[in-house]
Amino acid sequence: MTAVQPAPTDTALKETLEDYTLRFAPRSYRKWGTGVVATSALGGIAYLADFAIGANIGISYGTGNALWGILVFAVVIFLTGLPLAYYAARYNIDLDLITRGSGFGYYGSVVTNVIFATFTFIFFALEGSIMAQGLQLGLNIPLPIGYAVSTLMVIPLVIYGMKALAKLQVWTTPLWLVLMVFPFIYLVAAHPDSVGTFLAYGGADGAEGKGVNFGSVMLAAGVCLSLIAQIAEQIDYLRFMPPKTPENQRRWWTAVLLAGPGWVIFGALKQIVGLFLAVYLIANVADGASIANEPVHQFLEIYENMMPGWLAMTLAVILVVISQIKINVTNAYSGSLAWTNAYTRVTKTYPGRMVFVLFNLAIALILMEANMFSFLNDILGFYANCGIAWIAVVASDIVFNKYILKLSPKVPEFRRGMLYNFNPVGFVSMLLAAGLAILTFFGGLGSALEPYSPIVALVIAIVMPPILAVATKGKYYLRRTDDGIDLPMFDEHGNPSDATLFCHVSGMEFERPDMIRSAKTGPEGEILYISSLSLSTDKTGEHILPEQN
Incomplete structure (x- = not known):
């Protein structure tokens, strides 16, 4: 037996x-065809958190520092996400399976599952909070009840995985694009002076035109870089790409680039628009500063300039609900995959994914009830260090150890028995990068270095894998x-x-x-x-x- x-x-x-x-x-x-997979993957970035993030970093550090921070964020995420997206689409495996064979080992990647699961419930809670704000504003639903509604409504959609999610993302994307893009175009056309106000905005301290400084740029970039683990959610769709053939290779590469690292282009644009709308509210709306970082208010104010109040409120609520459903089904789905992976490897028992859908949502609901929205910058700034350490180590292993040094097997391996339980190349590199970055973030290496924790995480995560691969001669990759x-x-x-x-x-x-x-x-x-x-x-x-x- x-x-x-x-x-x-x-x-x-x-x-x-x-x-x-x-x-x-x-x-x-x-x-699915390449277009359906790409549209489904990009549908997962419909979240409004980018608008809140852009507003928060602009209010804290001013437009100039925020824009440079967003640029740093976009470049880092595109470059680190490209090799990961390629491996997922080419070999049809998720980021956990890629991580196992990229320097972490069979059990070593369990810690990265926890990092990713943490990402999903943090951003589920953030998006759920935004949706609850919309339900309170439009339907007078108390926030605690709104949190519960935003959590429970995604469960039926997540049960059937990719088949249901693909249909949801494809059919809701056109309406979402119209509701999101048109107000911004209207505002720029109707109030061209708002562009100058936006560019001159110096932050909450009122120091207009105070200029750009590197420390503030890196603090802004650090908050944005908390989104680095989003590539793992893109990969949860990209692993279903069809085989790459001579006939479809152009479509295949276009889909991988756009839906993989290319998500950050859309994310950066949303952050800039979020800051733009926040500055407009601060400059033109009574008590605008108190609501400037809340996306539902950002869009409601613009809609009210264009149409009757009842219609503006209706569209604002529809936008919020569609956006949050599109992203939170992905958060719930991807989080359940991460928890299931970790639990099964540790306990060698497979309970089914639905158990962890409920577990992940329960954590997110607790965060919402704790009003995480009020200390968003701190949470995201801290988390960024862990996310950067993980993603950059895997990217470094693929680029340097697999392709340049050829010490890591080029074909990804994920099967138990083929891998060692732990590989110090990736596992130790990630611990060093995350540990020193978190120490820097909390001022442990001096207040002067505190803003630069993302740089610490990124540099160590890129440099250490090839150093350790050479030191160990790559012998801990394959058993x-x-x-x-x-x-x-x-x-x-x-x-x-x-x-x-x-x-x-x-x-x-x-x-x-x-x-x-x-x-x-x-x-x-x-x-x-x-x-x-x-x-x-x-x-x-x-x-x-x-x-x-």
Whole structure:
């Protein structure tokens, strides 16, 4: 009798519900075109938090410092996100699976799952708070009840994973774009003087035109860089990209660039618009300073300049609700994947993704009730250090260790038994980068360095992986180089093979990249194969192949 427990319920095995939580997304499931995948991924950045972030950093540091900070944020996120997005789309795996084989090891990447899950519930709480503000303003729903409504309403949409999310994102995007973009165009056309006011704004202290200084730029960039982990949410869609072929390679690359690191272009524009609207409210609306960083008020004030009050209120509430649903289904979905990955590897028990949908939402609701919106800059500034450390280490490993030094295997590996449990290259690099950056953030290295914690995190995270890879000679990446299967891993175009093999534990067939030979043999000594999902829940380790010398 086998000790493996691949999944305790039939529901947990249903691929349409579980969306390939712990493993490679097979070709048989990836039926969407490049355009649908890209639109779905970009639909996940419909959040209004960017407007609040842009407003907050502008009010704190002035327009000039905020704009330079946003530029720094955009460049860093694009450059670090590009290799990650490519690997996800090319090899059809999420960022956790990429992280495992990019310097962290099978268990080493558990800590990054927690970092990512933290990102999802922080931003779920932020977006839920914005939605609750809209419901209070438009429907007089008390904030505590609004928090609960914004949390509970996403659950039915998240259950069915990518199939439901793709439809939601594609069909709601056109209306969202019109509601968001048109007010800004109207404001610039009707009040051209608002542009000059915006550019001259010096921040809450009233020092107009006080100029740009590097410390303030980095503080602003640090808040924005809290969004660096957004690439993991983009990847949760990009892993469903169709195979790359000579016929579709232009469309394929366009989709990967736009929906992968290209999300930051749209994010940066939203932050700038958020600051622009905030400055307009401060300059032209009575008591505008008290509501300038709340997106629902930003849009309501502009709508009221264009149409009757009842219609303005209706559209403002519709915009807020659509935006929050579009992003918070992604936050809930991606957070559940991260928690499930971490829990299953630590406990070797697979409870199903829905358990962690509810868990993640419960944490987000607690944060909302604690009024996290009031100390947004502090939360995001602190979190940025952890997010930068993780993403930049993985990007550094791919660029330097895989492609330049060739000390890390170019093809990503994620299967248990093929990897060492821990790899010091990525794991230690991330701990050093995050630890020193957090110490800097709290003034532990002196007040003069305090604004530069994002630089500390970024530099250490980029430099340390190649140093440690050279020092360890790359020997902690692969425990084995042979997975015991004779079938080729890739097709003639370099895409993961769609050949299937039978998993003797679960009794199901899985595609080649998801399979590995079992250490156990059949009754007649025949070779048996096991899926990565079943292997991840092998509590005795009896199916794990021995280490290769």
